[in-house]
Amino acid sequence: MAKDILHMTYENSLTFAQDLDRDDPLRHFRNKFHIPQLNDKDVIYFTGNSLGLQPKNTRVYIEEELEGWATLGVDGHFHSQKRPWFYYHKFSKEALAKIVGAKPSEVVSMNNLTVNLHLMMVSFYRPTSSRFKIMIEAGAFPSDQYAVESQIKFHGYNYEDALIEISPREGEYHLRTEDILSKIEENKDSLALVLFGGVQYYTGQLFDIGSITAAGHWAGAIVGFDLAHAAGNVPLNLHNDQVDFAAWCSYKYLNSGPGGVSGIFVHEKHGDAELPRFAGWWGHNESERFKMKKGFIPMSGADGWQLSNVNILSSAAHLAALEIYDEAGMEALRQKSIRLTGFMEYLLNGFNLGDDVLKIITPTDPAARGCQLSLLVSKNGKAIFEHLTRSGVVADWREPDVIRVAPVPLYNTFEDVYNFCEILKKVIF
Numbered sequence: 411m412a413k414d415i416l417h418m419t420y421e422n423s424l425t426f427a428q429d430l431d432r433d434d435p436l437r438h439f440r441n442k443f444h445i446p447q448l449n450d451k452d453v454i455y456f457t458g459n460s461l462g463l464q465p466k467n468t469r470v471y472i473e474e475e476l477e478g479w480a481t482l483g484v485d486g487h488f489h490s491q492k493r494p495w496f497y498y499h500k501f502s503k504e505a506l507a508k509i510v511g512a513k514p515s516e517v518v519s520m521n522n523l524t525v526n527l528h529l530m531m532v533s534f535y536r537p538t539s540s541r542f543k544i545m546i547e548a549g550a551f552p553s554d555q556y557a558v559e560s561q562i563k564f565h566g567y568n569y570e571d572a573l574i575e576i577s578p579r580e581g582e583y584h585l586r587t588e589d590i591l592s593k594i595e596e597n598k599d600s601l602a603l604v605l606f607g608g609v610q611y612y613t614g615q616l617f618d619i620g621s622i623t624a625a626g627h628w629a630g631a632i633v634g635f636d637l638a639h640a641a642g643n644v645p646l647n648l649h650n651d652q653v654d655f656a657a658w659c660s661y662k663y664l665n666s667g668p669g670g671v672s673g674i675f676v677h678e679k680h681g682d683a684e685l686p687r688f689a690g691w692w693g694h695n696e697s698e699r700f701k702m703k704k705g706f707i708p709m710s711g712a713d714g715w716q717l718s719n720v721n722i723l724s725s726a727a728h729l730a731a732l733e734i735y736d737e738a739g740m741e742a743l744r745q746k747s748i749r750l751t752g753f754m755e756y757l758l759n760g761f762n763l764g765d766d767v768l769k770i771i772t773p774t775d776p777a778a779r780g781c782q783l784s785l786l787v788s789k790n791g792k793a794i795f796e797h798l799t800r801s802g803v804v805a806d807w808r809e810p811d812v813i814r815v816a817p818v819p820l821y822n823t824f825e826d827v828y829n830f831c832e833i834l835k836k837v838i839f
């Protein structure tokens with residue numbers, strides 16, 4: 411990462427923001443998206459971390475498949491004009507591999523995120539009487555907590571004994587890497603699995619995936635990541651970092667539509683291993699799939715974890731969105747993202763408010779966060795949030811007192827950031 415991006419100097423003015431937009435090499439990407447409106451004006455959409463906006467091309471991709479279905483019926487499986495449905499899961503591989511830093515054979519899109527977390531744990535959480543613990547970050551996304559809890563119980567272990575949650579130090583909001591690593595070391599004799607977020611959904615902290623993975627492996631554990639808030643937000647190197655497995659959803663930063671298809675990563679070192687898994691016909695040897703024979707023979711790599719035939723309409727939306735990522739490139743997106751979020755942080759710090767009024771709980775180090783800033787507003791937080799909403803800012807509120815704002819480099823502008831801070835300033839002062 412070039413130094414000048416991390417040490418950029420900002421100015422607090424609308425013309426400065428507009429100059430940055432004018433010089434932004436990615437500025438034309440905004441045009442590829444539908445921007446929701448309020449009173450005939452574009453809203454300031456800062457919830458790409460929850461549901462990314464719809465690419466204009468999504469409709470085209472979905473209509474192509476509807477057309478294939480209408481005209482070909484079942485023959486679309488092999489003869490659909492552009493993208494035969496039988497091979498559909500293959501068409502997202504190259505783009506996904508670049509986004510998460512993997513080989514195409516290590517990734518596949520399928521199912522939904524929580525389903526995939528379970529499927530991954532079926533293969534990678536193999537507790538024994540001495541090694542049965544799972545370590546997660548305290549306050550992990552509820553669905554992940556429920557998945558982990560039910561997996562532990564499914565294997566007949568006591569939830570309280572088997573779950574290790576790591577919290578920030580007293581008075582701190584995010585985890586120190588050194589504390590994560592020492593917690594892993596402390597539990598080296600009983601730890602079966604480390605399952606962490608890549609970017610923490612509440613605080614926006616980006617964890618040190620490489621170091622956590624290395625420490626987990628040193629301790630004899632398997633290490634997996636939930637990348638719901640990391641995929642498409644920050645550059646990832648899952649393959650080189652030796653991560654065992656990962657899963658993510660596509661409807662947040664990856665703009666693939668509500669409930670959109672999820673994705674998994676399985677490191678190639680496990681791709682052909684004889685791991686226990688819940689199998690289905692789409693994970694079975696492709697050349698034999700329609701022979702309808704007994705005896706499951708998994709496909710090599712991540713493909714072997716598929717269960718069902720592909721959800722084509724959802725996957726069409728996914729392809730439309732991935733095409734945009736491919737064109738923009740993660741590195742360019744990250745460079746803009748660092749500036750966009752840095753600009754917001756600069757403007758918010760310029761308010762000079764006490765921590766009891768407004769505190770950014772996301773790490774200040776750009777290398778330890780993605781695009782999201784989490785603002786702790788202890789007084790009148792909900793009222794402030796509602797005012798933002800009425801003023802055309804789409805942000806989100808997390809109980810008890812946090813407003814999350816995610817300026818997304820694909821479609822947000824520096825002017826969005828400036829205008830948001832002006833609106834916030836008016837309501838707070």
Ligand SMILES: *Cc1c(COP(=O)(O)O)cnc(C)c1O
Pocket residue numbers: 522523524525551553554607611636638639659
């Ligand atoms: C968004 C999110 C989910 C959502 O799970 P679904 O199965 O897609 O509904 C799960 N975990 C994390 C960390 C998330 O951010």
